[in-house]
Amino acid sequence: MGVLTRELIEWRDKIRAVAxxxxxxFFEVVYELMxxxxxxxxxxxxxxxxxxxxxxxxxxxEQLDKSHAYGLSKIYELVINNDPxxxxxxxxxxxxxxxxxxxxxxxxxxxxxxxxxxxxxNRKMVDTMAAHAARVRRHMDKYGQETVEDFxxxxxSIENLIDPNRVxxxxxxxxxxxxxxxxxxxxxxxxxxxxxxxxxxxxxxYMAEEKKRLxxxxxxxxxxxxxxxxxxxxxxxxxxxLERWQQDIVDIIRxxxxxxxxxxxxxxxxxxxASYWHTKIMTEFALEASEVLDYADKCAGVFSMPxxxxxxxxxxxxxxxxxxxxxxxGQFGKEWEQCEDYEEKxxxxxxxxxxxxxxFEVRRxxxxxxxxxxxxxxxxCNEQQLFVHRYNExxxxxxxxxxxxxxxKLQLLTSLxxxxxxxxxxxxxxxxxxxxxxxxxxxxxLDLDVNYARAxxxxxxKIWGRPVHIHSYVEDKEILFTHDGAEFKDTLIA
Amino acid sequence: MVLRIERxxxxxxxxxxxxxxxxxxxxISQGEMxxxxxxxxxxxxxxxxxxxxxxxGKNQGGGxxxxxxxxxxxxxxxxxxxGHGHAGEAPGQHLLEVEVxxxxxxxxxGEELELPNIEPKGEKQIEDSRDRYTGxxxxxxxxLRHSKRTYKRALKRQxxxxxxxxxxxxxxxxxxxMRYRSRRESSAPRANALIIYLMDVSGSMxxxxxxxxxxxxxxxxxxxRKQYKEIEIRYIVHDAAARExxxxxxxxxxxxxxxxxxxxxxxxAKMLREEYAPDEWNIYPFHFSDxxxxxSGDTELCLKLMEEELIPISNQFSYGQVESPxxxxxxxxxxxxxxxxxxxxxxxxxxxxxxIYGSIKDFLGKGN
Numbered sequence: 047m048g049v050l051t052r053e054l055i056e057w058r059d060k061i062r063a064v065a066x067x068x069x070x071x072f073f074e075v076v077y078e079l080m081x082x083x084x085x086x087x088x089x090x091x092x093x094x095x096x097x098x099x100x101x102x103x104x105x106x107x108e109q110l111d112k113s114h115a116y117g118l119s120k121i122y123e124l125v126i127n128n129d130p131x132x133x134x135x136x137x138x139x140x141x142x143x144x145x146x147x148x149x150x151x152x153x154x155x156x157x158x159x160x161x162x163x164x165x166x167x168n169r170k171m172v173d174t175m176a177a178h179a180a181r182v183r184r185h186m187d188k189y190g191q192e193t194v195e196d197f198x199x200x201x202x203s204i205e206n207l208i209d210p211n212r213v214x215x216x217x218x219x220x221x222x223x224x225x226x227x228x229x230x231x232x233x234x235x236x237x238x239x240x241x242x243x244x245x246x247x248x249x250x251x252y253m254a255e256e257k258k259r260l261x262x263x264x265x266x267x268x269x270x271x272x273x274x275x276x277x278x279x280x281x282x283x284x285x286x287x288l289e290r291w292q293q294d295i296v297d298i299i300r301x302x303x304x305x306x307x308x309x310x311x312x313x314x315x316x317x318x319x320a321s322y323w324h325t326k327i328m329t330e331f332a333l334e335a336s337e338v339l340d341y342a343d344k345c346a347g348v349f350s351m352p353x354x355x356x357x358x359x360x361x362x363x364x365x366x367x368x369x370x371x372x373x374x375x376g377q378f379g380k381e382w383e384q385c386e387d388y389e390e391k392x393x394x395x396x397x398x399x400x401x402x403x404x405x406f407e408v409r410r411x412x413x414x415x416x417x418x419x420x421x422x423x424x425x426x427c428n429e430q431q432l433f434v435h436r437y438n439e440x441x442x443x444x445x446x447x448x449x450x451x452x453x454x455k456l457q458l459l460t461s462l463x464x465x466x467x468x469x470x471x472x473x474x475x476x477x478x479x480x481x482x483x484x485x486x487x488x489x490x491x492l493d494l495d496v497n498y499a500r501a502x503x504x505x506x507x508k509i510w511g512r513p514v515h516i517h518s519y520v521e522d523k524e525i526l527f528t529h530d531g532a533e534f535k536d537t538l539i540a
Numbered sequence: 541m542v543l544r545i546e547r548x549x550x551x552x553x554x555x556x557x558x559x560x561x562x563x564x565x566x567x568i569s570q571g572e573m574x575x576x577x578x579x580x581x582x583x584x585x586x587x588x589x590x591x592x593x594x595x596x597g598k599n600q601g602g603g604x605x606x607x608x609x610x611x612x613x614x615x616x617x618x619x620x621x622x623g624h625g626h627a628g629e630a631p632g633q634h635l636l637e638v639e640v641x642x643x644x645x646x647x648x649x650g651e652e653l654e655l656p657n658i659e660p661k662g663e664k665q666i667e668d669s670r671d672r673y674t675g676x677x678x679x680x681x682x683x684l685r686h687s688k689r690t691y692k693r694a695l696k697r698q699x700x701x702x703x704x705x706x707x708x709x710x711x712x713x714x715x716x717x718m719r720y721r722s723r724r725e726s727s728a729p730r731a732n733a734l735i736i737y738l739m740d741v742s743g744s745m746x747x748x749x750x751x752x753x754x755x756x757x758x759x760x761x762x763x764x765r766k767q768y769k770e771i772e773i774r775y776i777v778h779d780a781a782a783r784e785x786x787x788x789x790x791x792x793x794x795x796x797x798x799x800x801x802x803x804x805x806x807x808x809a810k811m812l813r814e815e816y817a818p819d820e821w822n823i824y825p826f827h828f829s830d831x832x833x834x835x836s837g838d839t840e841l842c843l844k845l846m847e848e849e850l851i852p853i854s855n856q857f858s859y860g861q862v863e864s865p866x867x868x869x870x871x872x873x874x875x876x877x878x879x880x881x882x883x884x885x886x887x888x889x890x891x892x893x894x895x896i897y898g899s900i901k902d903f904l905g906k907g908n
Contacts, residue, residue, distance in 0.1 A: 101552040446615055
């Protein structure tokens with residue numbers, strides 16, 4: 047790890063001034079110069095200098111190291127959402143790359159600071175991660191590395207089962223609603239009358255039936271959780287029979303998951319925004335004549351569209367540019383929407399000049415889903431040659447299935463929903479009245495990968511300690527997958 | 541600088557090795573890994589160690605791509621949610637290649653098959669001498685100066701002379717303080733081993749049989765290499781006549797004639813007689829055949845050769861019978877009945893690739 051060279055410091059200051067001039071509002075950025083190995087290490091740790099001990103980071107590193115050694119990939123930029131933001135520069139990079147990265151990073155830092163989805167993230171995460179590492183190490187010293195590591199493995203297997211909407215709630219709401227307890231025994235209301243009429247007014251069969259119904263109703267109300275719970279990790283912290291150190295591990299992993307969540311929710315926007323600014327700053331200011339070719343080459347790499355792939359950098363930057371252009375020319379609002387004439391729409395220019403203002407607003411208020419939902423236009427899809435692809439069972443390959451705007455938009459939004467991961471909730475913590483855990487998969491048209499589901503269920507069992515189930519559909523059949531600690535079972539529900 | 545990640549990396553490697561151990565039975569019969577040998581390192585493909593999670597099945601649902609193409613045309617798009625193609629994002633690899641040194645592999649082999657270490661035979665062993673810079677002298681070239689020792693001397697002298705000032709701890713060595721590294725000869729005993737592979741290349745030995753021999757010999761090499769410093773390997777093929785070949789020919793040659801095992805044993809006996817002094821070499825002949833021999837007369841001759849010439853000077857004489865649809869397998873029975881109780885003769889029947897595991901244990905489990 048080293049300090050910046052004088053040349054880099056000069057450029058950093060210049061680029062920073064230009065970025066501020068353009069109205070970017072970022073956390074202070076600390077740049078660190080690093081060797082390839084060091085940067086791979088940091089990248090394996092998800093950008094943080096210190097993480098808890100876990101083999102998964104070693105595996106990441108091994109892969110990065112290999113693909114670096116074989117020249118398959120090289121990490122250009124790495125920045126973490128923190129105040130100050132910390133960014134890493136690879137010392138073997140050319141000056142033009144370093145300038146590009148610095149400009150790009152100011153874009154990211156501005157996004158971290160201003161986008162509302164990052165509003166609740168921990169801005170001292172570097173310290174928190176280090177504290178997590180210390181906590182995990184302490185548990186390992188006390189309970190043994192293997193024991194703790196096995197438990198971490200189990201929890202990591204469901205680290206994605208958090209509630210993406212919960213980030214807007216404060217700490218008080220980070221609690222699971224408890225069912226009512228200690229209720230009076232169930233009483234069925236009786237109609238009063240003469241004693242000899244009682245069996246007619248309150249027929250015993252009816253009374254028995256009514257009692258059953260009320261009791262069932264109460265059970266329903268006493269159900270845990272009251273409503274299906276998205277934040278599975280939180281639920282487990284509260285209700286799984288865990289030791290203190292185990293609760294602490296779940297807590298640590300959950301906190302880290304929530305921290306990384308907005309980066310998943312804003313991948314396209316965040317990269318688009320940072321790319322928008324690095325191209326602007328580079329082309330208008332920081333680029334020297336001798337560097338143009340190298341710069342163009344790098345850009346071609348970053349924005350390349352390998353046939354059939356979706357590049358968030360490319361789509362993001364183009365959509366920001368499109369929004370800026372439209373709002374500069376007044377291509378929005380009721381009149382524009384209702385205009386049916388393609389020619390006229392193309393020529394439309396009311397010289398409103400609101401583009402720059404609009405994109406700053408967009409970077410503040412939107413996430414990828416609302417961003418695409420609001421600003422994707424048929425013209426844009428056409429220009430960017432977007433299409434939907436699908437797997438064809440018959441030809442056994444992926445094929446272009448559609449180029450219609452509605453289909454593209456629907457597909458984009460679907461695959462972004464919940465980060466493309468299945469939605470899973472805790473349905474019942476006392477399934478079949480046997481203290482077994484029932485998870486529910488909200489199917490939404492996509493089947494679970496059965497092998498993975500089984501293995502994951504095994505890990506949930508390690509945490510819950512009693513049999514666990516997940517309810518889902520596979521090939522349109524309703525199925526209950528069960529793991530009882532020893533073996534898996536699939537039960538077809540007729 | 542030592543990276544912090546090293547610890548996690550080591551932990552990961554341990555886990556991988558555990559995985560290799562658990563699946564060792566499968567690995568052992570895989571010829572694939574032999575081709576991945578590069579010097580002293582073998583790279584073994586192991587399934588990605590995954591943290592399982594709930595995820596959508598493969599080929600479920602669609603994705604959005606960019607580019608030319610008509611509806612209905614194929615795309616080489618990845619899965620939705622796969623890493624997008626930007627430098628810096630790790631590609632979604634499904635197979636992980638793990639590099640293991642031959643030394644480590646031999647260790648796993650040994651632990652897994654519970655192989656005993658070999659006691660090299662013979663009192664007389666070749667002494668191997670080496671020069672090491674372990675001594676200290678007062679004269680020598682500057683390039684060999686031992687700075688730490690020199691400094692210590694100078695410090696001692698200055699303290700003794702009272703010229704040392706802790707507030708200005710300047711140490712200046714003079715000529716008498718200088719210390720230099722010096723060369724010393726150290727000698728270590730060295731045990732040598734000779735492996736001779738003999739193989740029947742007659743028409744009845746097919747590709748599958750040869751593959752088995754190739755895999756077996758890889759593991760035998762690996763194990764014996766761990767046991768001995770120096771290893772020499774020779775190859776002999778035979779059908780009705782025997783000759784020595786190189787490694788490549790050994791595994792690729794295919795002849796058609798009949799089989800006369802005695803020809804190979806004769807050649808082997810001659811080679812040992814002329815080139816290898818039995819008290820200097822640990823000798824390991826390994827013979828692979830499908831068990832067909834040309835008449836019982838030849839078998840008689842073989843047994844005689846073994847008894848009189850080969851077994852007395854070998855650490856162990858190993859015979860592996862690879863089952864083939866054409867072989868009668870008679871030779872194995874003959875050997876077994878003749879050398880019932882002789883520890884130095886080891887036979888093993890290898891019905892197919894799955895038999896490799898057991899047969900390696902047969903061959904190397906004796907500790908000869």
